[in-house]
Amino acid sequence: MKTRLSPATIALYGxxxxxxxxxxxxxxxxxxxxxxxxxxxxxxxxxQLPPEVNYASFAEAFALLQPNIVNSFILTIxxxxxxxxxxxxxxxxxxxxxxxxxxxxxxLFLFGMFIPYQVILIPLFQTLRAMNLYGGLPGLILAHVxxxxxxxxxIFRNFYAQIPDSLMESANLDGAGFFQIxxxxxxxxxxxxxxxxSLWQFTQIWxxxxxxxxxxxxxxxxxxxxxxxxxxxxxxxxxxxxAGSILAAxxxxxxxxxxxxxxxxxxxxxxxxx
Amino acid sequence: MINRDRIKAFLTLLPSMILIAxxxxxxxxNTFWLSLTDWGGVAALAENPVRNYAGLSNYKELFTGxxxxxxxxxxVNAVYYSVMLLLGAIGTGLIIAILLDNKPRGEAVFRTIFxxxxxxxxxxxxxxxxxxxxxxxxxxxxxxYAGLDPLKFRWLSSTGAIFEFNWQNLLQIAxxxxxxxxIIGGLMSIKQNPTRALRxxxxxxxxxxxxxxxxGDLLPKALFMEETHGFNLATLGIIMATIWQYSGxxxxxxxxxxxxxxxxxxxxxxxxxxxxxxxxxxIALPMLKPITISAVIILSHISLKMFDLIxxxxxxxxxxxxxxxxxxxxxxxxANDFAKGAAIAIILFLIAAxxxxxxxxxxxxxxRTR
Numbered sequence: 001m002k003t004r005l006s007p008a009t010i011a012l013y014g015x016x017x018x019x020x021x022x023x024x025x026x027x028x029x030x031x032x033x034x035x036x037x038x039x040x041x042x043x044x045x046x047x048q049l050p051p052e053v054n055y056a057s058f059a060e061a062f063a064l065l066q067p068n069i070v071n072s073f074i075l076t077i078x079x080x081x082x083x084x085x086x087x088x089x090x091x092x093x094x095x096x097x098x099x100x101x102x103x104x105x106x107x108l109f110l111f112g113m114f115i116p117y118q119v120i121l122i123p124l125f126q127t128l129r130a131m132n133l134y135g136g137l138p139g140l141i142l143a144h145v146x147x148x149x150x151x152x153x154x155i156f157r158n159f160y161a162q163i164p165d166s167l168m169e170s171a172n173l174d175g176a177g178f179f180q181i182x183x184x185x186x187x188x189x190x191x192x193x194x195x196x197x198s199l200w201q202f203t204q205i206w207x208x209x210x211x212x213x214x215x216x217x218x219x220x221x222x223x224x225x226x227x228x229x230x231x232x233x234x235x236x237x238x239x240x241x242x243a244g245s246i247l248a249a250x251x252x253x254x255x256x257x258x259x260x261x262x263x264x265x266x267x268x269x270x271x272x273x274x
Numbered sequence: 275m276i277n278r279d280r281i282k283a284f285l286t287l288l289p290s291m292i293l294i295a296x297x298x299x300x301x302x303x304n305t306f307w308l309s310l311t312d313w314g315g316v317a318a319l320a321e322n323p324v325r326n327y328a329g330l331s332n333y334k335e336l337f338t339g340x341x342x343x344x345x346x347x348x349x350v351n352a353v354y355y356s357v358m359l360l361l362g363a364i365g366t367g368l369i370i371a372i373l374l375d376n377k378p379r380g381e382a383v384f385r386t387i388f389x390x391x392x393x394x395x396x397x398x399x400x401x402x403x404x405x406x407x408x409x410x411x412x413x414x415x416x417x418x419y420a421g422l423d424p425l426k427f428r429w430l431s432s433t434g435a436i437f438e439f440n441w442q443n444l445l446q447i448a449x450x451x452x453x454x455x456x457i458i459g460g461l462m463s464i465k466q467n468p469t470r471a472l473r474x475x476x477x478x479x480x481x482x483x484x485x486x487x488x489x490g491d492l493l494p495k496a497l498f499m500e501e502t503h504g505f506n507l508a509t510l511g512i513i514m515a516t517i518w519q520y521s522g523x524x525x526x527x528x529x530x531x532x533x534x535x536x537x538x539x540x541x542x543x544x545x546x547x548x549x550x551x552x553x554x555x556x557i558a559l560p561m562l563k564p565i566t567i568s569a570v571i572i573l574s575h576i577s578l579k580m581f582d583l584i585x586x587x588x589x590x591x592x593x594x595x596x597x598x599x600x601x602x603x604x605x606x607x608x609a610n611d612f613a614k615g616a617a618i619a620i621i622l623f624l625i626a627a628x629x630x631x632x633x634x635x636x637x638x639x640x641x642r643t644r
Binding site for chain 2: 013044089110127208238249253
């Protein structure tokens with residue numbers, strides 16, 4: 001087919017380019033502001049390129065946010081790992097070992113991912129206090145693992161539903177039991193499921209803020225809380241919050257750019273559709 | 275053997291079941307009970323705080339009390355906010371999805387650009403957009419690059435409001451809304467079954483509307499004084515940022531749906547003389563109704579627990595852009611009024627539940643029939 005410049009094609013590309021530019025504008029502004037010297041930042045000139053490039057804001061923001069970044073990595077990696085492993089086992093039971101009422105149990109699980117978390121915040125706060133877990137990372141990890149169970153179980157359940165039951169039956173005839181079938185057949189086939197689920201959990205936990213601010217003391221604050229504090233003051237010079245935003249966004253943005261396909265699959269799985 | 279495995283399977287799931295039972299259902303029940311007490315004040319965080327049963331007084335205070343005005347505005351904000359976000363994000367996402375469904379060159383690049391905001395945290399989005407919407411810079415000075423005058427709108431601190439109404443007339447307004455819903459429902463189904471539409475929807479709708487209009491003054495007032503609430507213009511900036519972040523999500527949903535429709539069907543409809551617009555309007559979109567429902571559920575869920583973004587964009591204390599989710603945090607953890615915070619949380623939960631429970635029940639039924 002010849003590619004002729006019909007008005008429709010021009011309109012299509014024109015609107016796509018305009019929209020894309022609009023979606024990229026916030027990044028452009030963030031990037032140039034983070035590279036300016038504080039003295040060069042002024043509102044009327046906010047869209048202009050920095051007259052002199054200043055990389056120091058990143059080092060300064062990193063120095064301020066470093067404890068938060070470390071906290072977030074510990075929190076995110078351990079909570080992702082735990083909730084993904086549990087989700088895989090749950091999904092295996094939900095899809096391959098249905099018992100009477102298992103569909104109801106599954107629906108009751110799903111409900112847990114749609115509640116506004118404010119409704120469990122006060123009892124969660126009290127329970128963590130009673131368990132002596134309030135204020136530190138272990139309590140936050142526990143919360144993320146428990147409330148991550150619905151989504152991880154959902155993704156794995158739908159993933160395992162695609163594995164034919166005949167594989168299970170033949171393994172069963174060979175005398176393999178519940179855990180052997182999981183180890184020998186299901187787990188080796190689960191790698192894409194693990195990638196999708198852990199990417200999803202990683203981004204969710206990394207980006208979470210409400211529990212971070214309500215359930216941790218200053219020393220255990222995750223990156224979102226650190227950034228909110230860095231940017232929250234009234235008299236901030238904007239290069240620091242912008243550099244901090246880039247630092248806070250970098251891990252998830254990299255995941256998204258490099259492994260975007262899997263990220264989108266997690267996103268679609270999150271809409272319950274099978 | 276098989277039976278032992280079934281027990282093993284059940285025991286594997288059991289710890290998660292207990293956790294969900296306690297942390298989701300037990301905690302919701304606990305919050306509900308707390309909302310019926312008077313737990314709060316200076317000694318709220320003591321080892322064994324005093325908690326007396328107080329009935330529905332917290333809810334009463336929130337909806338009709340003198341000090342509940344802030345909460346009522348937050349609630350109104352949340353409603354407008356949800357509606358605007360749904361329209362904006364679904365509309366924008368759908369338009370982009372249709373554009374990309376034409377398979378332009380560089381589709382993958384475009385898709386990445388439209389979806390990347392979705393991976394950011396609300397705190398990052400909020401920080402960036404606060405700078406974008408600064409009064410004398412950012413978005414406001416963009417028109418000057420086209421030779422126009424700069425905008426003067428104060429995105430996050432404007433005190434203007436539109437669509438205002440008096441909270442006293444809440445009951446009357448509720449009846450108007452009911453009437454509108456009935457009439458719209460009747461008009462939509464009038465083609466299929468005119469008598470049923472007329473009897474079940476149109477006539478009752480008109481009757482309710484007329485009655486509310488004629489006898490509205492006789493209805494009990496929801497409040498002892500006049501109190502106007504409206505759509506605060508300061509929330510526009512927050513809505514814009516949320517649409518920027520979530521339209522890529524609806525785009526991805528619709529794009530996946532469009533790709534799932536066979537090319538044959540599209541070719542056939544084109545052969546029958548359908549235009550592109552007609553194809554999307556009458557064939558593609560009706561087929562993607564489940565996707566639209568998913569998008570509505572997820573977006574309204576997001577708009578109800580909107581907390582992070584407002585916190586980062588305007589700070590937690592900005593009354594103009596308040597939201598029940600923020601109010602709950604301030605009431606509970608700043609003012610130590612735990613019982614009232616619990617009541618706000620339960621109200622949020624009930625609103626969310628009215629959307630989600632029907633959705634989950636229908637998806638459960640679908641799974642059963644398979």
